[in-house]
Amino acid sequence: MNVILQKSSIANQSSIVITGSKSESNRLLLLQALFPEINIKNLSNSDDTKVMQYALQTSEDHIDIHHAGTAMRFLTAYFATQEHRKVVLTGSSRMKERPIKILVEALNTLGADIAYLESEDCPPLKINGQQLIKDKVTLNANVSSQYISALLLVAPKLTNGLELTLEGEITSVPYINMTLDLLHQIGVKTEFEANVISVSPKTTKADSQTLIVESDWSSASYFYSILALSPVGTQITLSSYKQNSLQGDSALITIYKDFGVETRFNKNAIVLKKTAENVTPKMYNLNNSPDIAQTIAVTCLGLGIECQLSGLHTLKIKETDRLEALKIEIEKLGGQIDITENSLHLFSNKSLNCDVSIDTYNDHRMAMAFAPLALKISIQINEANVVSKSFPSFWEDLKTLGFNIS
Numbered sequence: 001m002n003v004i005l006q007k008s009s010i011a012n013q014s015s016i017v018i019t020g021s022k023s024e025s026n027r028l029l030l031l032q033a034l035f036p037e038i039n040i041k042n043l044s045n046s047d048d049t050k051v052m053q054y055a056l057q058t059s060e061d062h063i064d065i066h067h068a069g070t071a072m073r074f075l076t077a078y079f080a081t082q083e084h085r086k087v088v089l090t091g092s093s094r095m096k097e098r099p100i101k102i103l104v105e106a107l108n109t110l111g112a113d114i115a116y117l118e119s120e121d122c123p124p125l126k127i128n129g130q131q132l133i134k135d136k137v138t139l140n141a142n143v144s145s146q147y148i149s150a151l152l153l154v155a156p157k158l159t160n161g162l163e164l165t166l167e168g169e170i171t172s173v174p175y176i177n178m179t180l181d182l183l184h185q186i187g188v189k190t191e192f193e194a195n196v197i198s199v200s201p202k203t204t205k206a207d208s209q210t211l212i213v214e215s216d217w218s219s220a221s222y223f224y225s226i227l228a229l230s231p232v233g234t235q236i237t238l239s240s241y242k243q244n245s246l247q248g249d250s251a252l253i254t255i256y257k258d259f260g261v262e263t264r265f266n267k268n269a270i271v272l273k274k275t276a277e278n279v280t281p282k283m284y285n286l287n288n289s290p291d292i293a294q295t296i297a298v299t300c301l302g303l304g305i306e307c308q309l310s311g312l313h314t315l316k317i318k319e320t321d322r323l324e325a326l327k328i329e330i331e332k333l334g335g336q337i338d339i340t341e342n343s344l345h346l347f348s349n350k351s352l353n354c355d356v357s358i359d360t361y362n363d364h365r366m367a368m369a370f371a372p373l374a375l376k377i378s379i380q381i382n383e384a385n386v387v388s389k390s391f392p393s394f395w396e397d398l399k400t401l402g403f404n405i406s
């Protein structure tokens with residue numbers, strides 16, 4: 001499905017309910033499988049969460065998790081620790097290119113039995129579940145935090161708990177802290193000192209407990225971008241959010257202040273308002289919030305302003321090589337952009353090419369990041385249904401705001 005967005009303007013005030021964070025949802029689903037006393041509210045309705053839920057419930061021995069990176073990594077650790085369970089864990093053709101060696105080696109060092117079925121270092125994996133007795137492992141922390149979260153999530157069920165020593169510069173740190181915080185909320189003792197994380201085993205049975213998933217901040221980013229490209233005075237209310245978020249992408253509050261978008265908490269909602277024009281060049285290190293890089297780059301393109309984004313080394317192994325994809329699509333629109341292995345530099349531009357059709361590379365964030373440009377030009381987004389990976393109602397919600405979509 002391709003969508004055409006005619007040049008649009010949006011209502012002065014609107015409200016949108018955003019689905020639960022897929023990162024929190026997928027962690028809590030795994031924890032619920034290990035500790036059934038956990039109940040979850042406001043679970044994400046994303047494809048990635050549905051596939052995680054399915055994988056944890058099925059008794060099949062061949063499980064396809066499609067494009068879901070967190071599901072692939074978290075389930076590898078989960079099935080590796082399920083005694084007497086044998087599964088093949090596979091995914092989309094892109095998933096078969098996304099590296100998982102660091103996690104597989106760490107688990108096998110702890111006593112797991114995981115083998116590669118196709119290319120070395122990537123899914124599909126053949127996993128023979130084992131009881132893991134060993135409790136110490138060292139791993140490289142600068143490729144993906146998901147490997148670390150995967151190990152931490154199963155740690156309270158390991159006989160002796162777990163001590164992880166992290167090597168290299170730690171990437172996507174807020175996602176590790178989110179995992180530790182959720183473990184803490186269900187009564188697991190953890191410690192994160194310098195580069196060592198330890199998790200104690202959880203033995204005592206707890207009373208039933210309900211955890212509420214906060215709405216997804218990465219999904220909120222597209223509304224921040226829409227406001228940055230809208231006239232002063234435009235307002236959008238999003239729910240349900242918390243002042244003390246576990247999600248690193250809540251950094252949007254400070255980042256988009258630089259674009260003249262103010263955030264105010266009102267009970268469990270955030271009220272976003274464009275209060276000023278700000279077209280000065282921007283510079284951010286997004287090591288802690290890689291998923292909002294595309295959103296910010298396209299906001300700057302729409303405003304015609306220069307930006308320098310660094311800390312982007314993980315973008316090359318996500319749903320697509322996001323740096324390459326951004327370069328191709330931004331250049332189609334007439335933008336000038338330089339990329340390296342871990343950064344991008346967008347130059348200021350005076351105008352955008354019209355009637356461009358944006359390719360999305362099986363990446364939900366490519367589709368959603370470029371959509372706000374419809375406030376400036378008519379634009380086509382190809383394979384627009386990719387948004388369901390994290391935000392199934394995205395196009396409907398844009399229509400609610402006043403976007404003209406066919």
Ligand SMILES: O=C(O)C1=C[C@@H](OP(=O)(O)O)[C@@H](O)[C@H](O)C1
Binds near residue numbers: 070143146172175
């Ligand atoms: O743990 C998580 O829920 C995630 C961690 C991040 O991945 P990396 O640690 O690979 O950057 C992020 O990009 C991804 O969307 C979700």
Ligand SMILES: C=C(OP(=O)(O)O)C(=O)O
Binds near residue numbers: 291
């Ligand atoms: C990178 C992402 O997801 P995952 O790694 O879980 O596929 C994302 O949602 O932007």
